[in-house]
Amino acid sequence: MTAAEAAFRAEIRDWLETELSGDFAALRGSGGPGREHEDLEERAAWERRLGEAGWIGVGWPDSRYGKALDLQQQVVFHEEYARAAAPGRLGHIGEQLLVPTLLAHGTEEQKARFVPGVASGEVMWCQGYSEPDAGSDLANVGTRAVLDGDRWVVTGQKIWTSLAHIADWCFVIARTEPGSQRHAGLSFLLVPMDQPGVTVRPIVQLTGTSEFNEVFFDDAVAAAGDVVGEAGAGWRVAMSLLGFERGVSTLGQQIGFTRELEAITVRARENGAADDPVLADRIVSAWVDLQVMRHTALRTLGGDAAREAPWAANVSKLLWANWHRRLGELAMAVEGPAAVVTSGLPYELTDDQRLYLFTRADTIYGGSNEVQRNVLAERHLGLPRDRA
Amino acid sequence: MDLTLTEEQRDLRDAVRSLLTKQADSAAVRAAMASPTGRDEPLWRQLTGELGLTGLSVPEASGGAGATFAEVAVVLEEAGAALLPGPYASTVVVAEVLTRFGRTDLLPALGDGAVGALAQREPGDRSWPPRVGCVGSRNACSWLLTGVQAAVVDGGAADLLLVAAVDGGAETLFAVAGNAAGLSRAAVPLMDQTRRAADLRFERVPAVRVGGPDAVAFARDVAAVAAACEAVGTARRALERTVEHLRARTQFGRPLGSFQALRHRAADLFTTVEAAASTARYAACVVATAPDELPVVAPLAKLVCAQALTDVAAEAVQLHGGIAITWEHDAHLWFKRAAHVQHTGGSPEQLRRQLAPAAGL
Known part of the structure; x- marks a missing residue:
């Protein structure tokens, strides 16, 4: 570690330590996948605090809007954020998906209008991609938008929309050319959520809590100018955001994983599960695979990773999602028969149970395992497409 | 630690790959296997003499090329890919140990093709x-x-x-x-x-x-890392050949690779190989720059890469079908190499037991 890196690490660590000792102390460990329902108001305040201090959008490649940190500094930021058990972000959809898309495809006017709200932690976004009939087959989008004078009129339904219930805006893929098929004729629209034509209905998940929603657009309106890229060219814009995540946050995510595995390991020592050599072997396997993920992340973040590891996004998604799902199974196995008892009524799950249940979603959202495998097979192994 | 290949490492890899593609193709490998010494003598002389590859990480003052084990690892992957018969891995392990412990005076004449084990x-x-x-x-x-x-x-x-x-x-x-x-x-x-x-x-x-004991452990660990790097090379090549087969072989009027059941298996193997390759690379860099981590990273790399090769070789046989059961096809060579790596230098269960303290057990 260089002296500059160490100083930078200390700066972030000190800031987080100070902030998370005061008003926000109770937020350590709050939120994140599987616990998005927790402390919504307090976490919204935390977002604004992050924004005030300039810790939102540290990786945006445009220094007009953020710190424009280099890759190593971004990794350090995410690592320290995870190490401090700072709260799960509410603004990550705007920060990591919307703004990079705007910076790549938006007009200067759009950037000036939308980026500062995300940077300050005040404006929340959600992602309107999936639909009931367009899950893994995303190009089967049925939501329509028709230009009517100076506005788009949007009709249709989105689903699995994370955090729509707190979002101010939604970026929506909609079909803007009537009769168009598949990837053609789609547009990337910016739609305000607070209007009569938008209805959000939470989906109660297997954990009993909600972080995904259904979003209904019934003649909802968006300004005519709030289309990113050209109208009809939305597929390219929509897909480009999949390439923005180079795995910078992966090393931070792995610190959270390490913490989860450590808790399970300690529990196994305490309750005697570790005396079972088969369970002990599974625990070590989980630890081994976590090290392998770390090495893979380091390799895909290296100087020449774009050339050496163009498959990084797909490989790391498969690795972490499968690993995390197995960890949920391991947590239950370590707990043994007591694993089936919840912590209380009406349906208060234990950490193990929440992990076990919600990690089933990991291998489905953000491109299911099956979609990742298809992408690897077609783009990186050069295998022919499956015939319907 | 930047784990991507440097420009020089990339050139080294390309040069060795190009040479072995010509000089150590399947026919050459089989000829060497059947020969009394088990190696292609002219090729071994070229690799060791002209190219100096067994002395790659030996300091220049001691007659080597003054590179590091990270460069040796690049060659080991290519040797593994070709299933290069001969004592390359054994010799570089000995060279690395003697270099580390300041006994390059004991090195045999590597440039003349000398062998260590x-x-x-x-x-x-x-x-x-x-x-x-x-x-x-x-x-x-x-x-x-x-x-x-x-x-x-x-x-x-x-x-x-x-x-x-x-x-x-x-x-x-x-x-x-x-x-x-x-x-x-x-x-x-x-x-x-x-x-x-x-x-x-x-x-x-x-x-x-x-x-003393640290030298005994270091030698064992470097051997484990060398085995891991070779195994990754073999696994990657076996997967490439299997994917080529899935593209070329037609059944039911369509390429095998268009069947999702097979594509997905190939994709999973690709994930396995690249993840293992990351760990092998990390371990090679640890030998070169951070040997304090070696007691954990070496058994980890051997465990992960031997298992990756075992998985890939077994699937290579299945996905090639009947031809893979013949002597003529190379699949049995990958499969036998996998068994060798898996069952020597610590079994998966033993290596996990060795890693248990690092994992908190």
Whole structure:
């Protein structure tokens, strides 16, 4: 570690330590996948605090809007954020998906209008991609938008929309050319959520809590100018955001994983599960695979990773999602028969149970395992497409 | 730690790959397998003499190229990809150990194709880390080594052997010349015919002390990392060949690779191989720059990469179908290499037990 890196690490660590000792102390460990329902108001305040201090959008490649940190500094930021058990972000959809898309495809006017709200932690976004009939087959989008004078009129339904219930805006893929098929004729629209034509209905998940929603657009309106890229060219814009995540946050995510595995390991020592050599072997396997993920992340973040590891996004998604799902199974196995008892009524799950249940979603959202495998097979192994 | 290849490493890889594609294709490998020495002599002379690849990480002052084990790892991957018969891995492990412990004076003439080998196991021993049963005793001017070692890879051809022995209760690493008095060597046949091995008997053989328990452990760890790098190379090549087969082979009027059941298996193998390759690369960089991490990273790399090769080789056989059961196709060579790597240098279960403390158990 260089002296500059160490100083930078200390700066972030000190800031987080100070902030998370005061008003926000109770937020350590709050939120994140599987616990998005927790402390919504307090976490919204935390977002604004992050924004005030300039810790939102540290990786945006445009220094007009953020710190424009280099890759190593971004990794350090995410690592320290995870190490401090700072709260799960509410603004990550705007920060990591919307703004990079705007910076790549938006007009200067759009950037000036939308980026500062995300940077300050005040404006929340959600992602309107999936639909009931367009899950893994995303190009089967049925939501329509028709230009009517100076506005788009949007009709249709989105689903699995994370955090729509707190979002101010939604970026929506909609079909803007009537009769168009598949990837053609789609547009990337910016739609305000607070209007009569938008209805959000939470989906109660297997954990009993909600972080995904259904979003209904019934003649909802968006300004005519709030289309990113050209109208009809939305597929390219929509897909480009999949390439923005180079795995910078992966090393931070792995610190959270390490913490989860450590808790399970300690529990196994305490309750005697570790005396079972088969369970002990599974625990070590989980630890081994976590090290392998770390090495893979380091390799895909290296100087020449774009050339050496163009498959990084797909490989790391498969690795972490499968690993995390197995960890949920391991947590239950370590707990043994007591694993089936919840912590209380009406349906208060234990950490193990929440992990076990919600990690089933990991291998489905953000491109299911099956979609990742298809992408690897077609783009990186050069295998022919499956015939319907 | 940046784990991507440097420009120089990329050039090295391309040069070695290009050479081995020409000189160590399937026919050449099979010819070497069937030859008395188990290697292609002109190719070995070229690799060691002209290219100096066994001395890659040896300091220039000691006649080497002054690179690091990260560069050696690049060559090991290519050797593994080609299933290059011959003592490349064994020799670079010995060179690395002697360099680390400041005993490059003991190095045999690497530029003339000299061979090194590390003895790791006594007959009948199935423990890991292996039992150290050889005994070193001091006489007036040197040590004398007594004991037996089983199926030492490249032990028959080695000009210099590294052997662990107990000296006054402490594990000690000794170097023994291949032609030393009192050393007898008997070839033993292996299922993986791309390798050669020998049983060794030491009866009061003159030996030189290389180092203590840390040298014994370092030698074992570097051998594990070398095995991991080779295994990744073999796994990657076996997968490439399997994917080519899935593209080219047509059944039911369509390429096999268009069947999702098969595409997904290929994609999973790709993930397995690239993840293992990351760990092998990390381990090679640890040998080069951060040996403190080696006691954990070396068994980890061997565990992960041997398992990756085992998985890929087994699937390569299945996905190739009947042709893979023939002697003619290379699939059995990958499959046999996988078994060799998996069952030597610690079983998966033993390596996980070794890693348990690092995992918090």
